[in-house]
């Protein structure tokens with residue numbers, strides 16, 4: 042199933058890369074590809090304050106509410122709020138909660154087409170276009186409402202999800218795994234960031250150099266992500282589904298093809314009880330809809346446009362990443 046609401050347009054800034062044309066383009070493409078003839082579409086319910094407060098401080102939630110009520114406001118260099126951003130951000134988190142509810146009704150695979158994105162938002166801080174951490178709110182909701190004890194979050198956005206990592210850094214009940222460009226915004230996500238206290242070993246970062254293409258990305262999925270998930274045996278898998286690692290994206294330097302998203306989806310679904318996707322980044326308006334479609338293809342057995350072929354990888358890049366993947370496998374005994 043897919044979750045979407047037209048109300049997401051209420052958080053919008055025309056010349057900002059994170060604007061509502063992203064979702065409109067995805068919806069247009071999925072409609073043109075007849076996806077909604079096969080896959081049910083649901084309107085999300087907004088997350089409640091109690092849902093946000095399982096993850097964020099009261100001060101943070103109140104700050105977002107008040108800034109939003111004031112109308113146009115900015116946090117840091119890059120994160121904007123408009124008059125209805127507080128409610129739209131609650132609806133964005135709520136989109137993933139709807140997917141969690143539907144998972145327990147039997148919809149194993151889902152995709153929340155939501156914005157603003159979430160994975161940079163920390164417990165007490167909005168940044169990187171993110172106001173509330175949507176997947177984190179969903180993970181805590183799954184524990185509180187359904188008693189889920191083991192949750193995996195797989196983050197394939199080109200940027201490291203510093204917020205998700207921070208929120209669960211000492212928590213063994215949520216295993217955070219991220220593949221991302223490094224060094225790159227926001228600067229976190231090194232190999233040695235593996236969790237602390239009871240959460241030690243439950244944060245796994247796969248930092249990748251610029252020009253990483255499908256071959257090495259999929260090797261990391263096959264040899265690191267999937268063995269880690271198989272060992273952990275999560276009851277729920279959330280995917281921070283960002284598409285700014287596509288080669289056409291203006292904000293990323295990895296060079297994945299649409300096929301890579303198809304392959305990631307296909308491989309993960311064979312190794313998880315279900316996949317709940319939450320849209321994160323992806324800023325090329327031409328390619329973003331196609332990348333999302335490539336993710337959906339194996340999940341819902343969709344036909345249509347073949348994903349684009351992968352590009353060959355520079356052998357020096359491949360060798361560098363192979364060594365890095367071997368080091369991560371050693372560190373985590375994979």
Ligand SMILES: [Zn+2]
Pocket residue numbers: 198199200283285321322323
């Ligand atoms: Zn991103």
